[in-house]
Amino acid sequence: MADIKIYSAVVCPYAHRTRLVLQEKGIDFDLIEIDLQNKPEGFTEVSPYGKVPAITHGQNRVWESAVINEYLNEIFPNPPLLPSSSIGKAQARIWIDFANTRFVPAFSSLLRSKDSQQEEEAKKELYKHLEFIENEALGKLSGEGPYWFGESISLVDFTFFPWFERWAALKHYRGFSIPSEFTRVKQWKHNLKERASVKAIAHSKEFYIERYAKFATPVPVAV
Numbered sequence: 001m002a003d004i005k006i007y008s009a010v011v012c013p014y015a016h017r018t019r020l021v022l023q024e025k026g027i028d029f030d031l032i033e034i035d036l037q038n039k040p041e042g043f044t045e046v047s048p049y050g051k052v053p054a055i056t057h058g059q060n061r062v063w064e065s066a067v068i069n070e071y072l073n074e075i076f077p078n079p080p081l082l083p084s085s086s087i088g089k090a091q092a093r094i095w096i097d098f099a100n101t102r103f104v105p106a107f108s109s110l111l112r113s114k115d116s117q118q119e120e121e122a123k124k125e126l127y128k129h130l131e132f133i134e135n136e137a138l139g140k141l142s143g144e145g146p147y148w149f150g151e152s153i154s155l156v157d158f159t160f161f162p163w164f165e166r167w168a169a170l171k172h173y174r175g176f177s178i179p180s181e182f183t184r185v186k187q188w189k190h191n192l193k194e195r196a197s198v199k200a201i202a203h204s205k206e207f208y209i210e211r212y213a214k215f216a217t218p219v220p221v222a223v
């Protein structure tokens with residue numbers, strides 16, 4: 001029995017973040033798949049918000065993907081997934097916060113938009129965030145390297161990537177591809193996709209298109 005147990009759901013991008021960190025670090029773990037429509041009794045004793053991911057490590061419980069990932073990075077330091085300098089760590093946390101408070105809400109709002117006005121607004125918002133990532137993150141922090149912070153992969157890459165793996169659903173249901181002018185974003189996505197840890201647990205475009213059908217109700221076409 002492994003020391004780490006992760007409570008996960010295959011469709012959940014937040015759980016995907018933590019699965020990527022476990023995979024990248026080669027940590028041994030037990031995976032407990034949670035049916036989010038029918039959560040097991042006692043689940044909130046492990047995950048007080050009733051959400052995945054949550055982990056246990058011996059007697060310790062940790063929940064919230066961003067917090068879990070920093071915890072795992074400290075407990076299993078190799079390979080390190082945060083920059084070593086104070087400013088580097090601060091930048092990583094700024095981008096993780098940006099993912100949680102701006103990027104992910106815009107992605108969800110586009111996928112779940114109920115009418116064409118909401119859809120257009122969400123597209124503009126997501127475009128703006130991609131532009132910000134292109135210029136302010138990849139343009140300034142990665143140099144010529146393949147990842148967010150250049151040569152070394154980090155928690156920031158794993159924080160964003162699950163939504164990029166799911167982009168096929170956004171394209172399919174909302175006709176929104178990553179705009180071609182964002183060449184760095186597209187290259188970054190490609191680099192992540194080719195990473196062994198990412199490939200090991202990747203799902204196909206079709207998988208996400210099918211799984212997201214219930215969230216992406218069709219937007220009525222204006223006549």
Ligand SMILES: N[C@@H](CCC(=O)N[C@@H](CS)C(=O)NCC(=O)O)C(=O)O
Pocket residue numbers: 009011012013014015036050051052053063064065066
């Ligand atoms: N802020 C949380 C979000 C986790 C989350 O929203 N998980 C969803 C699945 S993707 C969940 O467990 N939903 C079940 C529920 O809210 O009842 C994190 O970063 O871990």
